[in-house]
Amino acid sequence: MIVNELILPVILVTIVLVVGAYLVAVIDGMIAAALGTPQRGGAWLAPLTQGAWLLTQQANATEAPDWRAWRLAPALYLALAATGLAVVPFSPTLIPTDLVTSVVLWGSVEALATVVIFLHGWSANTLLALIGAYRYVALGLSYILISMFVLIGVALPAESLQFSQVVASQEGLWNVIRQPLGLPLFLIVGLGMTFWGPFNLADSRDLAGGTASTVSGPSRLVWELARAAMLVAFSGVAASAFLGGWLGPWLPGPLWVMLKMLGVLAVLLLLGRLLPRVQPERCVTLMWVVLLPLSFVDLIWAGVEALL
Amino acid sequence: MAVSWLSRLAAQSSVPVFPVRGIQGEAALHRLTLTPGVELVDSPRHASILLVAGGVPPDQHDALRRVHDQLPNPFATLWYRSEPLAELASATRVDDPDALPGTLMTAHQELMRGKRGSSPRLLPDEPPNPWEGLGDDGHGGEGMMGGVPYGRPMAMNMHDDIRDGLTLDSLTVTLGPFLPMLPPGLGAKVTLQGDLVQSWITQHAPYPIALESVFLEAREHPVPIAELELARARYHLQRLAFALRLAGLERLALESLRLAQGLSPDSRLEGLRRRLTRCGFFRLTTTGRGWLDETLARRVGGVAARAAGLEEDLRSQDAAYGRLKFTPVVQSDGDTNARWCQTLAEIEQSLQLARQAEREGLYSETTEAIETPRGPWGEQRPGDASGVIDDLLPGLEWDEAMTTLASLDLAAVSEWPQDVTQELGEAPGDGADAAEERRA
Amino acid sequence: MELLTLFFILLIAAGLGLLIQWLPLRRQPMPTYPQRAPFLGGGLPETHAWSRFHVRYYPMTLLLIAFEMEMMFMYPWAVVFVEQGMKAVMEMGMFLAILSVGIVYGWREGVFKWQ
Numbered sequence: 001m002i003v004n005e006l007i008l009p010v011i012l013v014t015i016v017l018v019v020g021a022y023l024v025a026v027i028d029g030m031i032a033a034a035l036g037t038p039q040r041g042g043a044w045l046a047p048l049t050q051g052a053w054l055l056t057q058q059a060n061a062t063e064a065p066d067w068r069a070w071r072l073a074p075a076l077y078l079a080l081a082a083t084g085l086a087v088v089p090f091s092p093t094l095i096p097t098d099l100v101t102s103v104v105l106w107g108s109v110e111a112l113a114t115v116v117i118f119l120h121g122w123s124a125n126t127l128l129a130l131i132g133a134y135r136y137v138a139l140g141l142s143y144i145l146i147s148m149f150v151l152i153g154v155a156l157p158a159e160s161l162q163f164s165q166v167v168a169s170q171e172g173l174w175n176v177i178r179q180p181l182g183l184p185l186f187l188i189v190g191l192g193m194t195f196w197g198p199f200n201l202a203d204s205r206d207l208a209g210g211t212a213s214t215v216s217g218p219s220r221l222v223w224e225l226a227r228a229a230m231l232v233a234f235s236g237v238a239a240s241a242f243l244g245g246w247l248g249p250w251l252p253g254p255l256w257v258m259l260k261m262l263g264v265l266a267v268l269l270l271l272g273r274l275l276p277r278v279q280p281e282r283c284v285t286l287m288w289v290v291l292l293p294l295s296f297v298d299l300i301w302a303g304v305e306a307l308l
Numbered sequence: 309m310a311v312s313w314l315s316r317l318a319a320q321s322s323v324p325v326f327p328v329r330g331i332q333g334e335a336a337l338h339r340l341t342l343t344p345g346v347e348l349v350d351s352p353r354h355a356s357i358l359l360v361a362g363g364v365p366p367d368q369h370d371a372l373r374r375v376h377d378q379l380p381n382p383f384a385t386l387w388y389r390s391e392p393l394a395e396l397a398s399a400t401r402v403d404d405p406d407a408l409p410g411t412l413m414t415a416h417q418e419l420m421r422g423k424r425g426s427s428p429r430l431l432p433d434e435p436p437n438p439w440e441g442l443g444d445d446g447h448g449g450e451g452m453m454g455g456v457p458y459g460r461p462m463a464m465n466m467h468d469d470i471r472d473g474l475t476l477d478s479l480t481v482t483l484g485p486f487l488p489m490l491p492p493g494l495g496a497k498v499t500l501q502g503d504l505v506q507s508w509i510t511q512h513a514p515y516p517i518a519l520e521s522v523f524l525e526a527r528e529h530p531v532p533i534a535e536l537e538l539a540r541a542r543y544h545l546q547r548l549a550f551a552l553r554l555a556g557l558e559r560l561a562l563e564s565l566r567l568a569q570g571l572s573p574d575s576r577l578e579g580l581r582r583r584l585t586r587c588g589f590f591r592l593t594t595t596g597r598g599w600l601d602e603t604l605a606r607r608v609g610g611v612a613a614r615a616a617g618l619e620e621d622l623r624s625q626d627a628a629y630g631r632l633k634f635t636p637v638v639q640s641d642g643d644t645n646a647r648w649c650q651t652l653a654e655i656e657q658s659l660q661l662a663r664q665a666e667r668e669g670l671y672s673e674t675t676e677a678i679e680t681p682r683g684p685w686g687e688q689r690p691g692d693a694s695g696v697i698d699d700l701l702p703g704l705e706w707d708e709a710m711t712t713l714a715s716l717d718l719a720a721v722s723e724w725p726q727d728v729t730q731e732l733g734e735a736p737g738d739g740a741d742a743a744e745e746r747r748a
Numbered sequence: 749m750e751l752l753t754l755f756f757i758l759l760i761a762a763g764l765g766l767l768i769q770w771l772p773l774r775r776q777p778m779p780t781y782p783q784r785a786p787f788l789g790g791g792l793p794e795t796h797a798w799s800r801f802h803v804r805y806y807p808m809t810l811l812l813i814a815f816e817m818e819m820m821f822m823y824p825w826a827v828v829f830v831e832q833g834m835k836a837v838m839e840m841g842m843f844l845a846i847l848s849v850g851i852v853y854g855w856r857e858g859v860f861k862w863q
Contacts, residue, residue, distance in 0.1 A: 009753050053317075127500070276588060277592075284860045285860040429780050461794070
């Protein structure tokens with residue numbers, strides 16, 4: 001019992017998280033190469049050599065950081081990613097933690113991610129990181145509502161806040177078709193909570209790396225790892241909520257989940273490379289005035305559809 | 309054992325280079341951007357090599373020392389056409405742009421394998437201020453204010469906010485001259501409240517930019533218009549690449565640089581323009597901010613002037629251009645967006661002029677007044693216009709300020725063409741000799 | 749049991765994150781003061797960065813609170829939605845309509861602008 005309910009989930013989550021984060025780096029490298037970034041050596045080795053370099057590099061310090069918060073923030077971000085991934089069902093029986101309220105739990109992960117990213121920028125006590133942190137909060141507060149409405153939308157037909165029930169409710173038709181607005185909106189949330197590509201308000205170039213501009217060495221490694229891991233966790237949730245999780249013919253359930261996760265990751269990483277960074281003020285307006293009403297529409301659509 | 313295995317792996321990573329952009333170092337950095345295995349990073353904390361590309365004036369050596377000391381161990385320095393600081397006399401110096409990538413990679417590998425020691429720290433290990441005050445954290449001081457906990461005073465409210473009048477703390481910092489988002493050499497004293505620029509006082513003008521030699525030749529004798537126009541398009545494409553990289557469009561920045569590298573009269577801009585519009589660069593990233601009125605626009609000159617609706621282009625005075633039916637393109641808005649529309653339009657126009665001029669074998673005729681890509685060169689070279697940002701940037705958010713800065717071309721034009729290096733302040737013969745050797 | 753597992757996963761991931769940072773740091777001396785200075789391209793700050801920072805989107809945060817309260821009601825509503833049928837749709841529809849008016853009003857007042 002201990003093995004099944006405690007050790008197996010922990011191992012499963014750890015492996016998926018680490019391998020997934022590595023694959024994020026690989027796929028991103030491949031997309032970059034395909035889009036014309038000059039590259040030496042293969043995309044498969046690059047994340048490993050980069051990681052090794054970060055491990056040998058000295059960890060930087062700032063003049064008077066909030067040490068505890070500064071070191072904790074990357075670790076907490078990683079922990080949040082792990083927690084998020086833990087509620088993703090890989091098959092009807094293989095679920096790391098099958099909470100009855102797993103949708104709510106994922107919502108709290110999203111909210112806490114904002115806190116942790118803010119903490120990472122704030123605790124360094126340097127100007128550029130601080131601006132990145134505060135600027136990110138504006139985005140963090142904007143995407144969270146969209147995410148919640150969209151997720152409530154998938155909970156309606158399932159009559160449950162449990163991801164395994166949400167997957168089961170998609171037996172006939174996946175939510176991506178049943179609620180066509182849901183997945184595109186949710187992907188935007190994913191880019192937001194990992195401040196990837198167009199929503200990179202926290203670690204962007206105009207801030208010389210923003211919240212990450214002061215960290216180096218192992219701390220930066222954990223931060224980048226956590227960011228990739230969060231993307232993996234997000235893709236897991238997106239696959240369960242919209243792409244029917246383990247459902248699919250021929251292949252075993254867990255394999256389907258992984259394939260769908262890879263698909264979501266590829267789309268997110270491609271979007272990240274194709275779109276420019278959105279100006280913060282425009283980003284907030286876009287979220288509240290365009291995307292949030294769209295998520296209302298999605299919710300009402302989902303509601304009516306669930307009753308029919 | 310484990311450590312040596314790790315460092316061997318680390319030696320194979322792409323070389324993270326923090327570039328200090330000195331005088332006339334840009335050309336080499338453009339080439340490095342397109343070099344596989346070299347990654348130009350934005351923060352010295354993310355680099356294992358400090359590359360000083362181009363000369364640094366002696367009065368900025370202290371700033372250079374500060375940046376040098378901000379790289380984490382182990383790190384090395386490399387000096388491209390630049391005299392190493394006196395303390396680092398034995399540091400590697402490279403003058404040949406072709407040898408630069410190789411030297412960078414060797415340096416990184418040697419560093420990782422432990423064959424090369426880390427560069428020494430140059431500044432004394434002392435806090436910025438000795439702690440003062442009474443309390444455990446050095447606070448206290450006189451009354452409510454004063455004291456330097458952990459070496460620095462705390463922020464105070466200086467002025468009411470210029471946008472909503474709230475009085476919160478403002479942060480005053482000196483930026484540059486080596487901040488990667490600013491034009492090379494630009495240094496400023498900036499006060500921020502939140503992420504809004506409250507005041508911007510330019511302290512160091514950006515380094516003079518070196519134009520391609522064809523523009524300097526055009527001042528002396530007629531030159532083929534095709535060559536002139538291609539050089540102009542190349543210049544604008546490189547500026548565009550910088551802005552695109554800043555906007556997180558790495559892919560299009562590279563495309564722009566590649567286009568500049570292999571530019572010929574047959575090159576086409578349509579593909580890049582289409583991708584730029586489609587990805588939403590004009591709608592999502594550039595803003596309607598950074599508006600220049602006529603006076604300011606005339607002071608900056610060139611693209612900025614024409615983007616503000618001033619039909620000023622010295623090419624109109626050249627009879628050869630007249631035969632090509634040249635009329636200046638202009639925009640009306642005069643903001644960041646207009647400047648990029650103008651830049652794209654001018655690149656296209658230059659390519660078209662180059663095509664026509666090549667077919668007809670036309671040479672420029674006027675030598676007294678030529679239009680450089682930076683602005684009109686009549687009686688005197690386009691001068692430094694960085695003064696305009698002191699009025700322009702206050703009131704903008706950080707993001708808008710950086711986007712605006714990238715869209716403005718403010719530096720003076722150097723009296724030297726791009727290929728000959730002339731280092732300010734240090735052994736002027738040295739760099740020129742090296743350049744002459746290469747030419748010979 | 750699920751919560752215990754979740755707690756373990758959280759603990760292990762956070763521990764891993766701290767361990768990767770701590771292990772290589774053990775033998776490392778503290779970086780020098782010039783190295784620790786904030787990176788401003790060679791420039792220096794006059795003060796610490798911590799300050800009463802002017803958060804320019806504060807009206808938006810207030811709007812968010814209104815919505816967050818509403819989310820609390822939405823979770824239980826989602827579970828009983830199908831059971832309640834059309835009545836639930838109407839109720840939430842009205843609720844959302846009122847909130848939408850709030851957004852439009854806020855937009856008109858420039859709530860989403862940097863103040």
